[in-house]
Amino acid sequence: GESVGLHLPTLSVQEGDNSIINCAYSNSASDYFIWYKQESGKGPQFIIDIRSNMDKRQGQRVTVLLNKTVKHLSLQIAATQPGDSAVYFCAEFLVGDYKLSFGAGTTVTVRA
Amino acid sequence: DAMVIQNPRYQVTQFGKPVTLSCSQTLNHNVMYWYQQKSSQAPKLLFHYYDKDFNNEADTPDNFQSRRPNTSFCFLDIRSPGLGDAAMYLCATTKGARQPQHFGDGTRLSIL
Secondary structure (H helix, E strand, C coil): CCCEEECCCEEEEECCCCEEEEEEECCCCEEEEEEEEECCCCCCEEEEEEECCCCEEECCCEEEEEECCCCEEEEEECCCCHHHCEEEEEEEEECCCCCEEECCCEEEEEEC | CCCEEEECCEEEECCCCCEEEEEEECCCCCEEEEEEECCCCCCEEEEEEECCEEEECCCCCCCEEEECCCCCEEEEEECCCCHHHCEEEEEEEECCCCCCCEECCCEEEEEC
């Protein structure tokens, strides 16, 4: 079964607000995590990654937080825009593996 | 510029008629993957190649085969498509372990 999952299948956000998307993982051997964004009719697009020796990483308008104690990953999107509407997947790599394990996905809808 | 290119974007085939989907990459990555994605679900790994070494997932049906004639190209062959094989098929590449996977925009397969 999947070892990575998202807490909520859908998230509705007002344009301009911050979004927080959560993900729980169960495998403590995972050491690398990625967030992907998938728009309708397209493939998953890399947003940001984080390795297990870090607890926070920032990109442009996005921040990923990793809490290894409770095996929790989150993606924060600042000042959410209509173009942020998509399905967001967290994914993990096991140590030394070439395979990603995807969570179930959260559909983010931005309200104007 | 697209780095992982999948052709065609849409493919329609008849029940039981063999079909081949193609993927090419300009990244010179060692690892190539094929995923199946059904509506509202996470991508499901079918198999992957590390260079010419083929790695099949345990639950991938025998109906699905793959070929990788060179670094740049990888093909997915579905020998006798059934209605349950209608899905989006995604190709991805990566340089190696603990590196982001880069996805193409997929081929949407319909079965008549």
